[in-house]
Amino acid sequence: MTMHADLRATGTRPGARRRLLVGPLGPSLVEAAGRWCRALGDEAGLDAQDRYRLELCVEELSTNLVKYSGEACVGSRVELQASFEAQRLQLRCVDRCAPFDPLAAPPPQAAQRLDELKVGGQGLHLLRTFSDACRYAHRDGCNRLTLVFELAQPPAIDLGLAPAALAATAPIFRGVPEGTLEPLLAGLPVLDVFAELRLLQRGDANHAVLLVLQGMLHVYLDQPGAEDFLEVAAGECVGEMSVIDEQPVSAHVFATAGTRLLLIDGRSFLERLLAVPRVARNLMSAMAERMRRSDRLSIRRTRQLLALEQTRRELAFAHDIQASLLPAEPLLAGDARLDCVGRMRPARDVGGDFYDLFFLDHRHLLFVIADVCGKGLPAALFMVRAIAALRAQPRQAVQAELLLPALVSSLNEQLIAYNAARQFITAFCGVLDLQSHRLQYVNAGHNPPLVAPAGQPFAYLQEPISPLVGMVPGLRYRGGELQLAPGSTLLLYTDGVTEAEDAGRRMFGEVRLLQGLQPLARASASRLVDAVFAEVDAFAGGAPQSDDITVLAIRSTGR
Amino acid sequence: MKVAVDQPRTVRRIALDGRLDAEGVKQGEADFNAAVAAGPNVIVDLSKVQFIASLGIRMLVAASQEQSRIGGKLVLVGPDEMTMRILKTTGIDQLLPVRGTLDEALALF
Numbered sequence: 001m002t003m004h005a006d007l008r009a010t011g012t013r014p015g016a017r018r019r020l021l022v023g024p025l026g027p028s029l030v031e032a033a034g035r036w037c038r039a040l041g042d043e044a045g046l047d048a049q050d051r052y053r054l055e056l057c058v059e060e061l062s063t064n065l066v067k068y069s070g071e072a073c074v075g076s077r078v079e080l081q082a083s084f085e086a087q088r089l090q091l092r093c094v095d096r097c098a099p100f101d102p103l104a105a106p107p108p109q110a111a112q113r114l115d116e117l118k119v120g121g122q123g124l125h126l127l128r129t130f131s132d133a134c135r136y137a138h139r140d141g142c143n144r145l146t147l148v149f150e151l152a153q154p155p156a157i158d159l160g161l162a163p164a165a166l167a168a169t170a171p172i173f174r175g176v177p178e179g180t181l182e183p184l185l186a187g188l189p190v191l192d193v194f195a196e197l198r199l200l201q202r203g204d205a206n207h208a209v210l211l212v213l214q215g216m217l218h219v220y221l222d223q224p225g226a227e228d229f230l231e232v233a234a235g236e237c238v239g240e241m242s243v244i245d246e247q248p249v250s251a252h253v254f255a256t257a258g259t260r261l262l263l264i265d266g267r268s269f270l271e272r273l274l275a276v277p278r279v280a281r282n283l284m285s286a287m288a289e290r291m292r293r294s295d296r297l298s299i300r301r302t303r304q305l306l307a308l309e310q311t312r313r314e315l316a317f318a319h320d321i322q323a324s325l326l327p328a329e330p331l332l333a334g335d336a337r338l339d340c341v342g343r344m345r346p347a348r349d350v351g352g353d354f355y356d357l358f359f360l361d362h363r364h365l366l367f368v369i370a371d372v373c374g375k376g377l378p379a380a381l382f383m384v385r386a387i388a389a390l391r392a393q394p395r396q397a398v399q400a401e402l403l404l405p406a407l408v409s410s411l412n413e414q415l416i417a418y419n420a421a422r423q424f425i426t427a428f429c430g431v432l433d434l435q436s437h438r439l440q441y442v443n444a445g446h447n448p449p450l451v452a453p454a455g456q457p458f459a460y461l462q463e464p465i466s467p468l469v470g471m472v473p474g475l476r477y478r479g480g481e482l483q484l485a486p487g488s489t490l491l492l493y494t495d496g497v498t499e500a501e502d503a504g505r506r507m508f509g510e511v512r513l514l515q516g517l518q519p520l521a522r523a524s525a526s527r528l529v530d531a532v533f534a535e536v537d538a539f540a541g542g543a544p545q546s547d548d549i550t551v552l553a554i555r556s557t558g559r
Numbered sequence: 560m561k562v563a564v565d566q567p568r569t570v571r572r573i574a575l576d577g578r579l580d581a582e583g584v585k586q587g588e589a590d591f592n593a594a595v596a597a598g599p600n601v602i603v604d605l606s607k608v609q610f611i612a613s614l615g616i617r618m619l620v621a622a623s624q625e626q627s628r629i630g631g632k633l634v635l636v637g638p639d640e641m642t643m644r645i646l647k648t649t650g651i652d653q654l655l656p657v658r659g660t661l662d663e664a665l666a667l668f
Contacts, residue, residue, distance in 0.1 A: 030581045052610065052641045059580050059612040108650075122649045123613040129648045 017044075017155070018189035020263070021080040023197055025065065025073055025095065032194030033062040033080055040082055044089075044155035053130045054089065057147055060123040061093050064102070073097040077197065081189075089149040091131075099138045102127065102145060170211060170235035172282045184272050189263045193255040198224070200253040206242040207266045211235075215259025220252040221294065228297060230290075240283060243269055315349035315377075322350050322380055325387055327357060336559050337434050338365065341525040342552040343533065345496075351548035352379025353494045354387050360395050360403075363435045369492040369552050370427035370469075371446065379548075382423040386470075389414045404429055408442045408469060408477040415470035424470035428492055432484075434556065439482045439490075444469045447495055450514065452521040454487035454558075458514060486558025489521060491528055496549035500536045503543045508536055525553035570600045570668045572661070576607040579615025588618055595622040599631025602664045606637030616649055623655050632656075636664040 021036040023029065037058040041051040058080065065078065079094040107128070108121040128134055131147035138144070173181055190213070193199075199217070200206060210217070217232035232238055232253075242249050243266045255261070264273065274280050323344075331340040342355045352372030360366050368390060372379040393407045408429055415425070428449055430441040439451075441461070445468030448460040466477045493513070500508040516535045520528055532551045573594050577583050595601055603619065605611075623633040635657045638646060646652045658664040 034580060034582060049641060055580075055610060056612055056645070059614075063581050063612070063614060122616060126613060126645065126648060130645075 017084040017187060019043075019082045020189055020191040021194060022191055023078060023194040023257075024075045025069060025078045025097070026075060026195065027066060028195050029066055029078060030059070030062045033058050036080065036192055036194070037082070044084060045153075046089075046155065047152045050089075050149060050151050053149060054091065056130050057091065057127050060126050061145070061147075064123050065093070065095055065097070068100075069095070069097040084155045087151050087154045089151055089155065091147045091149065093145045094142050096142055100143055101136045101138070103134055103136045170237070171286055172211070172235075172237060172279060174278075174282055176276055176278045176282075180276060184268070184276075185262070185264075188265075188268065191261045191263055193257065193259045193261070195257045196254060198252065198254050200239065200249045200251070202250060202252050203248045205246075206239050206249045209237050209239045209243050209264040209266070209269045210253075211237040211262040211264060213260040213262055215261075216256045217259065218254045218256065220254070221250075221297070224252045224254065228301065230293060230297070236286070237264075240269065241287070318377070318380065319346070319349045322346075322383070325384065326354060331357060332359070332365075337557055339525045339555040339557055340553065341529045342550070343529050344548060344550040345533070345545070346375070346380075346548045347496070347545045348376045350377060350380035351375060351550075352383050353496065353548040353550035354383050355492070355550060355552040356387060356390060357552075357554070360431065363433055365432045365434060365554075366395075366429070367432070367492075367552070367554060368427055368429045369446070369449075369494065369550060370425045371494040371496075371548070371550070372425050373423055375548055378421065378423070382421075382425070386411070386415060386425055404431055404440055404442045405477040405479050408444055408466070409475060412444075412469045412475055412477070413473060416473050419470060422471075424468050426468045426495075430490070432490075432554070432556070437484045437486060437488070437556065439484055440479055441482070442466060442477050442479050444477060447493060447498060448510075449493070450491040450517060451482065451484075452489040452491075453482075454485040455522075457521055458489075458491070458517050460510065460514070484556070486556050487522075488556055489525075489528070490554045491517065491532075492552040492554070493532065494548060494550040496545070496547040497532060497536055497551065499547060500540050500549065501543055501546065502539055502541055508539050512539070525555050528553040528555075568600060568668050569598070570602060570665060571598065572602045572604055574604040574607065577609065579608055579611040579618065581612070581614050583610075584614045584618050591618065592622065592625070595625050595633070596629070599626060599629050600668055601626060601631065602634050602636050602661065604636050604661070605642060606639070608638065608642055611638075611642050611645055613649070616645070616651060619655070620651065632668065634658060634664045634667050636661055 019036075019040055021033060023032060034055065037054055041054060046054065061080075073096060076096040078096075079092075081092040081094065083090045083092075102124045105121070105124055107125050127147065132150045133148040135146045136144070191210075193215070199210065212232055212234050214234050216234075217238055219230040219232055219238060220226055220228075221230070222228060238253050239249070241247075274283070326342065326344060331342060332338055340357060342357075344351060344353050344355070346353070352375055353370070355367070355369040357365060357367035370383075370386060372382045372386065389411055393410055396403075408427070425444075426446040427444045428441065428446040429444070430439055432439050443461075443465045445465065448462050448465075450458045451461050452458045461480075461482065464478050464480050467475055498508055498510050498513060512535070513532070516531060517528065520531055523531070529551045533549070536549065571594075573591065575587070575591070577587070601622075603622065608615075619633075619635065626633040633655060635646070635655055637659065638657065643652070643657070646657060651657075656664075656667055658667070
């Protein structure tokens with residue numbers, strides 16, 4: 001939908017005075033059309049009867065259009081064009097609704113009784129009766145209904161002078177000798193936009209310069225509706241570049257409601273207005289200013305892009321650093337007694353999950369999986385702190401079974417200190433004795449891990465659960481114990497797994513995790529980790545990952 | 560002995576002032592309808608109506624139908640020349656009594 005065809009169609013004819021009303025089809029049309037044609041009557045100095053006829057026809061035309069046009073063309077462009085020539089007014093309504101010839105409808109039958117009267121059919125009948133001639137045509141996808149009024153007295157022909165006076169305040173006409181403009185501008189159509197409307201679309205051919213007489217145009221260099229746009233205020237114009245170089249329009253131009261424009265067709269602009277030296281110079285100044293404005297806009301945008309690019313690079317770098325903080329693959333340097341695989345997939349560039357495992361001595365393996373509250377950079381920074389604090393903990397205890405609770409308590413105290421953002425972690429820590437196959441663990445508010453003792457199915461390790469780490473000082477953490485055998489498997493994960501959502505916002509859940517893993521109680525650690533990620537991804541079905549997902553599988557090989 | 564009691568008929572005059580176009584009807588229709596429905600027999604005074612279009616006609620026709628329903632009558636009075644032309648064009652003058660003056664209108668009750 002473009003202005004192009006219409007602007008050409010409304011090109012000036014010598015002696016004609018034109019007024020246009022343009023806007024989207026909708027309930028506001030009727031009121032706007034009424035106001036527009038009353039102003040027109042005043043401006044042209046129509047006598048009372050002609051004014052009444054015009055207002056009646058415009059009212060019937062517009063109510064009829066709004067009422068019977070159907071849903072499909074609400075918002076489509078409607079134009080009312082008034083053209084005064086000698087002692088005749090020609091009123092044309094152009095709409096883009098389904099073809100409908102109002103003149104083809106038979107005149108309503110005279111009703112015999114009150115209850116038989118069909119008021120609906122009266123509007124078109126009034127149109128025909130109160131205009132002096134009507135024509136209908138369907139052309140270029142538009143209904144064009146033309147009404148002719150032979151006026152009782154000649155219209156005030158200085159209709160063209162009022163816009164000339166307004167236009168004379170425009171920067172493009174600054175300093176032009178008095179009396180030069182009036183003959184050049186007289187007869188150019190004046191267009192009123194009653195509700196927001198796209199006037200020009202990028203890529204369209206353009207044949208007219210639009211000079212803003214009042215109101216405002218918005219010019220979108222990028223996408224319509226984007227935050228960046230140029231405002232074109234009263235006195236300024238658009239379309240002059242495409243008229244000069246005959247290239248397609250380079251931007252989207254919208255008019256705000258209540259905008260009044262002077263339509264300067266390309267020929268009048270190039271041959272008559274630009275022939276005035278002062279106008280040519282003013283235009284060049286205006287273009288230079290516009291170019292500077294648009295340069296500033298693009299410089300600002302480039303800066304923002306560069307800053308964004310910088311942030312992206314830094315985040316990618318942070319991602320690599322974070323990955324390098326996790327224990328190196330193969331875990332435990334491929335110790336034959338164990339088969340361990342860990343994987344973290346952050347929701348953003350960096351995440352707040354982590355895992356760690358190392359030998360306390362030749363037979364005791366300490367392992368941890370943890371989840372920092374939140375995600376993204378704040379969580380990642382806290383993760384760095386937590387993993388550093390964990391690795392700095394004393395690794396020996398007077399009694400081996402006191403080691404884990406003491407370690408978690410100490411970690412708790414350290415994370416509470418200097419924690420203005422009140423971040424915290426959930427963690428599952430365990431120590432597996434590779435000789436006795438005894439597992440000691442502390443669960444600090446973390447998801448229960450899955451355990452498959454040798455040859456048995458997976459089950460959740462539910463008890464005991466202690467408070468999370470980093471919130472409340474002075475906590476004593478309680479440990480649990482489980483006797484395992486060679487060939488047992490532990491699967492630890494963060495809530496990114498069980499709380500993964502599908503498109504319908506259902507959660508993956510613990511039941512689905514357990515069911516999916518049950519056939520894999522004897523599978524290798526890497527198969528287990530692959531299986532969990534595959535199940536979660538299949539479930540999410542492309543729904544965006546909202547939290548970090550981490551899985552750590554530990555299997556004793558019995559060797 | 561014969562007893563005859565004449566109850567003087569009450570006729571209310573509803574005066575409209577302004578434009579009976581889409582906007583004017585939207586503004587005044589509810590008040591007008593309420594006034595019409597308040598009781599039988601009304602004179603609708605159009606002498607201060609400067610403009611009427613089909614939505615205005617529809618409002619007057621609906622009012623007249625309402626009057627018939629409640630056993631009353633609606634008479635239009637005082638349209639200007641253009642308004643009268645529109646009443647004629649739409650055939651309303653054949654269906655509703657239209658009079659030039661209030662006295663002529665009152666004589667119909």
